Amino acid sequence: MTHSTVSAPQNSGRPDSPTDAPPTDSPLSQSLFLRAARGEQVAHPPVWFMRQAGRSLPEYRALRTGTAMLQACRTPDLVTEITLQPVRRHGVDAAIFFSDIVVPLVAAGLDIEIVPGTGPVVANPVRRAADVASVHPLEPSDIGDIETSVRQLVGELGDVPLIGFAGAPYTLASYLIEGGPSKDHARTKALMHSDPGLWHDLLGRLAQISATFLRVQLDAGASAIQLFDSWAGGLSAADYAEFVLPHSQAVFTALGDRDTPRIHFGVGTGELLDLMRQAGASVVGVDWRTPLDVAAARIGGVTPVQGNLDPVLVLADWPVVAEQVRRIVAEGRRAPGHIFNLGHGVLPDSDPAILTRIVELVHSL
Amino acid sequence: MTHSTVSAPQNSGRPDSPTDAPPTDSPLSQSLFLRAARGEQVAHPPVWFMRQAGRSLPEYRALRTGTAMLQACRTPDLVTEITLQPVRRHGVDAAIFFSDIVVPLVAAGLDIEIVPGTGPVVANPVRRAADVASVHPLEPSDIGDIETSVRQLVGELGDVPLIGFAGAPYTLASYLIEGGPSKDHARTKALMHSDPGLWHDLLGRLAQISATFLRVQLDAGASAIQLFDSWAGGLSAADYAEFVLPHSQAVFTALGDRDTPRIHFGVGTGELLDLMRQAGASVVGVDWRTPLDVAAARIGGVTPVQGNLDPVLVLADWPVVAEQVRRIVAEGRRAPGHIFNLGHGVLPDSDPAILTRIVELVHSL
Numbered sequence: 129m130t131h132s133t134v135s136a137p138q139n140s141g142r143p144d145s146p147t148d149a150p151p152t153d154s155p156l157s158q159s160l161f162l163r164a165a166r167g168e169q170v171a172h173p174p175v176w177f178m179r180q181a182g183r184s185l186p187e188y189r190a191l192r193t194g195t196a197m198l199q200a201c202r203t204p205d206l207v208t209e210i211t212l213q214p215v216r217r218h219g220v221d222a223a224i225f226f227s228d229i230v231v232p233l234v235a236a237g238l239d240i241e242i243v244p245g246t247g248p249v250v251a252n253p254v255r256r257a258a259d260v261a262s263v264h265p266l267e268p269s270d271i272g273d274i275e276t277s278v279r280q281l282v283g284e285l286g287d288v289p290l291i292g293f294a295g296a297p298y299t300l301a302s303y304l305i306e307g308g309p310s311k312d313h314a315r316t317k318a319l320m321h322s323d324p325g326l327w328h329d330l331l332g333r334l335a336q337i338s339a340t341f342l343r344v345q346l347d348a349g350a351s352a353i354q355l356f357d358s359w360a361g362g363l364s365a366a367d368y369a370e371f372v373l374p375h376s377q378a379v380f381t382a383l384g385d386r387d388t389p390r391i392h393f394g395v396g397t398g399e400l401l402d403l404m405r406q407a408g409a410s411v412v413g414v415d416w417r418t419p420l421d422v423a424a425a426r427i428g429g430v431t432p433v434q435g436n437l438d439p440v441l442v443l444a445d446w447p448v449v450a451e452q453v454r455r456i457v458a459e460g461r462r463a464p465g466h467i468f469n470l471g472h473g474v475l476p477d478s479d480p481a482i483l484t485r486i487v488e489l490v491h492s493l
Numbered sequence: 494m495t496h497s498t499v500s501a502p503q504n505s506g507r508p509d510s511p512t513d514a515p516p517t518d519s520p521l522s523q524s525l526f527l528r529a530a531r532g533e534q535v536a537h538p539p540v541w542f543m544r545q546a547g548r549s550l551p552e553y554r555a556l557r558t559g560t561a562m563l564q565a566c567r568t569p570d571l572v573t574e575i576t577l578q579p580v581r582r583h584g585v586d587a588a589i590f591f592s593d594i595v596v597p598l599v600a601a602g603l604d605i606e607i608v609p610g611t612g613p614v615v616a617n618p619v620r621r622a623a624d625v626a627s628v629h630p631l632e633p634s635d636i637g638d639i640e641t642s643v644r645q646l647v648g649e650l651g652d653v654p655l656i657g658f659a660g661a662p663y664t665l666a667s668y669l670i671e672g673g674p675s676k677d678h679a680r681t682k683a684l685m686h687s688d689p690g691l692w693h694d695l696l697g698r699l700a701q702i703s704a705t706f707l708r709v710q711l712d713a714g715a716s717a718i719q720l721f722d723s724w725a726g727g728l729s730a731a732d733y734a735e736f737v738l739p740h741s742q743a744v745f746t747a748l749g750d751r752d753t754p755r756i757h758f759g760v761g762t763g764e765l766l767d768l769m770r771q772a773g774a775s776v777v778g779v780d781w782r783t784p785l786d787v788a789a790a791r792i793g794g795v796t797p798v799q800g801n802l803d804p805v806l807v808l809a810d811w812p813v814v815a816e817q818v819r820r821i822v823a824e825g826r827r828a829p830g831h832i833f834n835l836g837h838g839v840l841p842d843s844d845p846a847i848l849t850r851i852v853e854l855v856h857s858l
Contacts, residue, residue: 312840314805321806321813364781364803366820398763399782416729417764438729440679441686448686455731475677 155287156351161221162289165352165389165411167432167465173457174221175490176291177483178393179473180214181226184480187213197242201231207277208284215288218484222289222352225278225345229295229356230303232341235274236266238304246308253307255319260330263304266337268344278348289352291391292345296357297334297375299394304330313362320371331375339382346388354391354413355379357404361396361415368400373407380408391434395472402427416471420456424463432465437486439470442478446485453486457493520652521716526586527654530717530754530776532797532830538822539586540855541656542848543758544838545579546591549845552578562607566596572642573649580653583849587654587717590643590710594660594721595668597706600639601631603669611673618672620684625695628669631702633709640713647714654717656756657710661722662699662740664759669695678727685736696740704747711753719756719778720744722769726761726780733765738772745773756799760837767792781836785821789828797830802851804835807843811850818851822858 156162161174182188188210192200200206210226230240230248239251254260268275281290302316303309310316320327342353360372380390392404393413405412405427412431414423416438423433441452453468460466468490474483521527526539547553553575557565565571576591595605595613604616619625633640646655667681668674675681685692707718725737745755757769758778770777770792777796779788781803788798806817818833825831833855839848 312805314808314840317803317805318809321809361782365784365787366817367803396761396782399784399787417726417761419730419764422730422764438682438732440677440682443679444683444686452731475679 156289159221159287159289161467162351162389164465164467165391165432166387167430172493173460173466173468173490175468175487176220176222176224177214177218177470177474178224180218180220180224180483181210182474183476184474184478184483185213185217186480187217197228197244198231198234201227202273204273204277204280208280211277211281211290212284214483215285217480218487220487222291223281223285224291224354225281225293225350227274227293229299229358231274232266232271232294232337233300233304235270235341236337237264238262240303248303248308250304250307253315254301254304254330255315257326257329260326260333263330263333263337265333266340268340271341271344274341275344275348278345278350282349290345290350292342292350292353294338294341294345294353294355294379296355296360296372296379296392296394297331297338298360298363298372299356299358300334300338301327301330302359304334313359317363317367320367324371327371328375331372332378335375335378335382339379342379342383346383346386350388352389352391353383354393355409357392357394357397360394360400360404361398363400365399365403368403373403376404376407391467393434398423398426405431411465411467413469414471420459420466421462430464432467433460433463434467434469436469436471439472439475439478442470442475442482442486446482449482449486450489453489454493457490521654524586524652524654526832527716527754529830529832530756530797531752532795537858538825538831538833538855540833540852541585541587541589542579542583542835542839543589545583545585545589545848546575547839548841549839549843549848550578550582551845552582562593562609563596563599566592567638569638569642569645573645576642576646576655577649579848580650582845583852585852587656588646588650589656589719590646590658590715592639592658594664594723596639597631597636597659597702598665598669600635600706601702602629603627605668613668613673615669615672618680619666619669619695620680622691625691625698628695628698628702630698631705633705636706636709639706640709643710643713643715655710655715657707657715657718659703659706659710659718659720659744661720661725661737661744661757661759662696662703663725663728663737664721664723665699665703666692666695667724669699678724682728682732685732689736692736693740696737697743700740700743700747704744707744708748711748711751715753717754717756718748719758720774722757722759722762725759725765725769726763728765730764730768733768738768741769741772756832758799763788763791770796776830776832778834779836785824785831786827795829797832798825798828799832799834801834801836804837804840804843807835807840807847807851811847814847814851815854818854819858822855 164170164174207226211223215223241249243249305316391411392409395415398418414435416436529535529539572591576588580588606614608614670681756776757774760780763783779800781801785798
């Protein structure tokens, strides 16, 4: 990893206006990742991995021993070190801010725990008007630690871009309504259809929370953002368009006219890709089910795509992985821009050495 | 339900040749379901529901008390009554043969239990060459009870068509390799890629088993078949084309040149629909994620589709359900033929009265 002399951008002090961007000819602005994310021609795709900072790395597991997930996410020195680990080890082209989808919800005052082996557990699931009224706005002052983490990180990363992280309103709502992870999101879909007014009230509040979480990261120097709508792929296109798209759009709109790349991703969203682009994405993340050239055509042929190696195949032998990587890079060359990634997060039992070899292979193609 | 005078077709006695079909002007052959499945013009779509025979019905739960699933599936009087229950109650346009995906595997000698609340549990998961060698062919004589059940049913159903049932080779393989239900099918994908020779050996054996199970049902008088590849939607299109398609195709090919409709369905298969058609489907089942008109265009615009109400929405209030049904019928009218169904199986806590109203509504449109 290169430690350049580019300093963290200054916050303008006006929370609704964009931060002064680094000069467009800076090494950061001209990094492989940001050029590809802006749709510029590059020699080979940049690479990063969703969940690259996490349990696949022994140095992560060592660092996390004795510290609960939510505590780790609110401790700037830990967030900084965990976010940097995969950049150092793999030589990926971007860092992803280490956090959890529920961090901004907890910061906004909701009572949520992350139970190891289960996931987020919500003390009082949100199902009635009184519950929705308890979802208060997130203020930047609630997440001073996030700003500190990002500033530290940007200083350490130099000309390696940092991608800001947040969950999208629908996925946040599904956790709040179900009370935790769910197979079919039956209660979420029931609320959506049985009380659209309450649904839109809740999603509007969650859009404010997502947007504030991202804006704080951008103001502190993140170079791009990814909005994760992990579970949107369980919805029909009709339901997505009516009940979800307007709120994801509100998040992107609240970020203002910044020229920063906005990646939007969910699992199993083959039928939603163009709607996700319409919501305001400038790069559309694609899971492993949809070939990248098919995805690129489906979203209009002008928007870059990100993806899409099946994370399970990282567990296979190297020749199998290499063949899949070559296929995906070839499919990505038929798209108007490609950021190499997995089609979902790194599985915890992945071999980090295979991930490093993927980075090397993509960079050689 | 109409009890017509159409008698069960005679078995020709040659197991590799098709049964003498009922006359093409018979009430059975001219039933709404079979006409739509052949792509003929009909006034409104026929309706049936995947898992219509099952736990959503109190009369099913009463009948199953004290009888294990696999025992029920091998008892002709129970199979007959359970298959008939939803036809009587809802007035659906087709019956689906009550069985379980593992029935033919057990009949072929594999040691599998269905554990309530878990699903199929395989005593000795199939992961090495010696395990694959233990997957023996299914002989029609192993499933005399299935033939008996179908003959009884066809006699009772009269001019209501019976759809034969089997799991496709990939989904059967995933259960055998994982040892039971799995979230990411990691072991299945690992075997596929690490030992393609062993993979194709196993899938070839499973194709023989699926085909025999279906052929016995057709020879005994079933009017159509549905091949369920429940978990194929977890695969990339590239993996599906190389490792799965040839074996699903082998199943359809083994059924011969019969003019019986062949429905092929899996969950989350939006990117695989055209490959599933190429495998030999004459009707392509679609889950709720892909609008039916989009699906119809994606498979070439000449093949009828089946689907696709989100099963979770059956739990919503009737006005919500009715709006979705109208949308789906409208989208289906832009396809070259449409059989109304859910986008996956009926959930156990569905209200049967809502299912009956769906049938009535579709028939009125």
